[in-house]
Amino acid sequence: MALALMSQSPQSRWAGGYPPGRQAFPHRDLLAIGQLQRHEILYLLDEAEQWIALNRQAAKRAEALAGLTIINAFFENSTRTLLSFEIAGKRLGADVVNMHATQSSVKKGETLIDTAVTLNAMQADAIVIRHASSGAVALIADKVACPVLNAGDGSHEHPTQGLLDALALRHALRQRGEAGDDFTGLTVTICGDILHSRVARSGMLCLQALGASVRVCAPPALLPHGVEAMGAAVFCDFDAALAGTDVVMMLRLQSERMSGQYIPSEREYRHLYGLTEARLARAAPDAIVMHPGPMNRGVEIDSAVADLADRSIITRQVEMGVAVRMACLDILTRRARGVPGWAPEPLDAGNALA
Amino acid sequence: MKQLGGVCITGGRLVLPGEVRHGSVRLAQGRIAAVGDVAAEPGDQIIDARGALIAPALIDLGVFAVDRGAFHFGGIARAALMPDQSPPLDHPSSVNFTAKRGKPDLWVHPLAAATKGLAGTDLAEFALMQEAGARGIATGRHWIADSGVMLRVLQYAAMLDLPVIAHAEDGFLAGRAVATAGEIATRLGLASAPAQAEVLAIARDLVLAEMTGARLHFRQVTTRAGLALVRQAKARGIGVTAGVTPAHFMLSDLAVHGFRSFARLSPPLRSEDDRQAVREAIADGTIDVIASGHDPQAMEEKRLPFAEAAPGMAGAQTLLPLVLSLVRDGLISLERAFDLMAAAPARILRVDAGVLEAGREADVALIAPDCPWIVESSSLNGMAGNTPFDRKPVQGRCIRLFKGGVEPAS
Numbered sequence A: 001m002a003l004a005l006m007s008q009s010p011q012s013r014w015a016g017g018y019p020p021g022r023q024a025f026p027h028r029d030l031l032a033i034g035q036l037q038r039h040e041i042l043y044l045l046d047e048a049e050q051w052i053a054l055n056r057q058a059a060k061r062a063e064a065l066a067g068l069t070i071i072n073a074f075f076e077n078s079t080r081t082l083l084s085f086e087i088a089g090k091r092l093g094a095d096v097v098n099m100h101a102t103q104s105s106v107k108k109g110e111t112l113i114d115t116a117v118t119l120n121a122m123q124a125d126a127i128v129i130r131h132a133s134s135g136a137v138a139l140i141a142d143k144v145a146c147p148v149l150n151a152g153d154g155s156h157e158h159p160t161q162g163l164l165d166a167l168a169l170r171h172a173l174r175q176r177g178e179a180g181d182d183f184t185g186l187t188v189t190i191c192g193d194i195l196h197s198r199v200a201r202s203g204m205l206c207l208q209a210l211g212a213s214v215r216v217c218a219p220p221a222l223l224p225h226g227v228e229a230m231g232a233a234v235f236c237d238f239d240a241a242l243a244g245t246d247v248v249m250m251l252r253l254q255s256e257r258m259s260g261q262y263i264p265s266e267r268e269y270r271h272l273y274g275l276t277e278a279r280l281a282r283a284a285p286d287a288i289v290m291h292p293g294p295m296n297r298g299v300e301i302d303s304a305v306a307d308l309a310d311r312s313i314i315t316r317q318v319e320m321g322v323a324v325r326m327a328c329l330d331i332l333t334r335r336a337r338g339v340p341g342w343a344p345e346p347l348d349a350g351n352a353l354a
Numbered sequence B: 001m002k003q004l005g006g007v008c009i010t011g012g013r014l015v016l017p018g019e020v021r022h023g024s025v026r027l028a029q030g031r032i033a034a035v036g037d038v039a040a041e042p043g044d045q046i047i048d049a050r051g052a053l054i055a056p057a058l059i060d061l062g063v064f065a066v067d068r069g070a071f072h073f074g075g076i077a078r079a080a081l082m083p084d085q086s087p088p089l090d091h092p093s094s095v096n097f098t099a100k101r102g103k104p105d106l107w108v109h110p111l112a113a114a115t116k117g118l119a120g121t122d123l124a125e126f127a128l129m130q131e132a133g134a135r136g137i138a139t140g141r142h143w144i145a146d147s148g149v150m151l152r153v154l155q156y157a158a159m160l161d162l163p164v165i166a167h168a169e170d171g172f173l174a175g176r177a178v179a180t181a182g183e184i185a186t187r188l189g190l191a192s193a194p195a196q197a198e199v200l201a202i203a204r205d206l207v208l209a210e211m212t213g214a215r216l217h218f219r220q221v222t223t224r225a226g227l228a229l230v231r232q233a234k235a236r237g238i239g240v241t242a243g244v245t246p247a248h249f250m251l252s253d254l255a256v257h258g259f260r261s262f263a264r265l266s267p268p269l270r271s272e273d274d275r276q277a278v279r280e281a282i283a284d285g286t287i288d289v290i291a292s293g294h295d296p297q298a299m300e301e302k303r304l305p306f307a308e309a310a311p312g313m314a315g316a317q318t319l320l321p322l323v324l325s326l327v328r329d330g331l332i333s334l335e336r337a338f339d340l341m342a343a344a345p346a347r348i349l350r351v352d353a354g355v356l357e358a359g360r361e362a363d364v365a366l367i368a369p370d371c372p373w374i375v376e377s378s379s380l381n382g383m384a385g386n387t388p389f390d391r392k393p394v395q396g397r398c399i400r401l402f403k404g405g406v407e408p409a410s
Helices: A002-007 A038-055 A080-091 A112-121 A136-141 A159-175 A198-209 A238-242 A266-273 A314-332 B068-073 B092-099 B126-131 B147-160 B183-188 B196-212 B224-235 B246-250 B272-284 B319-328 B334-349
Strands: A069-074 A095-100 A126-131 A148-153 A187-191 A213-217 A233-235 A247-250 A288-290 B007-016 B019-028 B031-036 B045-048 B053-056 B058-063 B076-081 B107-113 B136-138 B164-166 B216-218 B240-244 B364-374 B393-402
Touching: A038 A080, A038 A159, A038 A198, A038 A314, A069 A080, A069 A112, A080 A095, A080 A126, A080 A148, A080 A314, A112 A136, A126 A136, A136 A148, A148 A159, A148 A314, A159 A198, A159 A288, A159 A314, A187 A198, A187 A238, A198 A213, A213 A238, A233 A238, A288 A314, B007 B031, B007 B334, B007 B364, B019 B053, B019 B334, B053 B334, B058 B319, B058 B334, B068 B076, B068 B393, B076 B334, B092 B107, B092 B126, B107 B126, B126 B147, B136 B147, B147 B164, B147 B196, B164 B196, B196 B216, B196 B224, B224 B240, B224 B272, B240 B246, B240 B272, B246 B272, B246 B319, B319 B334, B319 B364, B319 B393
Parallel strands: A069 A095, A069 A126, A126 A148, A187 A213, A187 A247, A213 A233, A247 A288, B007 B045, B007 B053, B058 B076, B076 B107, B107 B136, B136 B164, B164 B216, B216 B240
Antiparallel strands: B007 B019, B019 B031, B053 B364, B364 B393
């Protein structure tokens, strides 16, 4: 018995299940994948499954969060993430309000903490925040009383993106009859602007926690120093990185975060790092293609690859995004909603202390 | 405020150059009258030190604010003020005003801006500012990018025998970085620069110092490679000295974890290996000065996302106990601690203090070296509590301070 336990790797210890006797998701906020345990990630993914089915129905409405107010506070421009969170909240029956920094008092010199305190005073039941500065969401989370969801902070993390990538990948693999609960044995190559990308950081941490080996590939100027310490294998040669890889995740160049020139030209970048059909042939047969969007077709990814019918799961990533965000909003508001098992049990009259 | 009667501090442990021994000190007419086995004269105020250290008051080389409460709490009687003020100390009149700002119980030694507006292009009027009270020339919070300008700064300073206090960080390589490149910055997604930004700046300035014969002081040397360059330059006889603040021998970039903006410093916190290198350099004498880098920042400048927060820490209150921790760790002797915090800065600034010696200015601190206390960001004496050492238990405290033989009114 002891031998059997010892022969299991720590990662497979709770395969398919959660540690007994513990709450499945003991966090108030969702700030970073780096703060989550493997079983907590799996729990979020499993919970998202029910919402995928709902989202495919004609009537896509649940009332789980009816009466709750969710504020989407976006201090940085976003279309798809904002829309995804808004749809997720509305499908759960919540009242969703969007705050754009461009229209807000942030432009009038109010500090971030004052803005946070203001949002808190409006009695939101959850706040979804995107901010251009790494760590800004954690700073706000510290000042408000309700759950905070990080919708991307600077170059730090974008946890719901990491989760939706994992969910989309799991679905695609299951459809092929290839996947178990996790990604053990799978090789994923993330290629693009790793230096500035919060998607790369969350993706790397999430996929690795679920057993995948991750390769990152970029020109040296776009590779963060010490990224190998995060567990990824580092490549500058895209062809070498692609060899035998099962999944290719392409990222765009985040020119809005760049100060100075990191690549000589888009033309040269495409020549070295563009995912063309010919390049994709170097990966494993039927390798899956992913991209968090927005895509720059003809730069990091060719249209022919992006639109490959049964290999590109780019639109499925968007679909899973709504389900994952519904699951996160549902789980994080359970305590406030008094869902049994998540809220403190009301004391029974007989047991109450006199 | 002139000293009226004599003061005799007896029964203490005198911190002298090269030794610590029991004895007394007598202060009269603003000067140290006698050190050692001295007897009080009639009319003297007699203070029983009860075994506490009788040490030279600290001289803090390179602070950003005149923060009397913090300096007196920390046993600091003189502070060399960086030119990064508003407006910058680039004119004889502002230097003259600054030189008188702290008197009588705190002496502020202005470090004049090397270039007008600290812009790094046009030389400021060194000679006129020297006559107005400047004790050195400083490049400010940033380096001077133009090597030709830096060469002329060093030439003029050498002619006037003024030390040049340089900030060693290649501004192009550092860019908008707020952290040192490494695993922590990568995990947190913070803009980072390689530690070599410091090494490059040191290498260039050492070449220019050797050409000009100027006295060059790097206010903070925080990397193993940078310290190696300073060590080699000293061996070759170049007139260079190096300083550091406690942050870089107490903390590594791990302290940034959790986006703690109180740990946002300039230069940024380095790797653990660099921290160890700083400790080695303090032990082997490569580092000459430990200063507080005192830079109080109001809450609204610090309670911001990490990259937007102002760099700098309030350090004057914690300089003494943190340097004494090096003594307890066996890294340096007690008398060397006071060379780092008082005598060496006095030599660089050419001020007549920093050593307990008859004839010098009577700047004396009475110190309880083992007195335990807890650093509390919320209740630190001084203008602000932005310390990365919040909640840290420390030992060592200044119990009485004399500036020119007189105790500051508290």
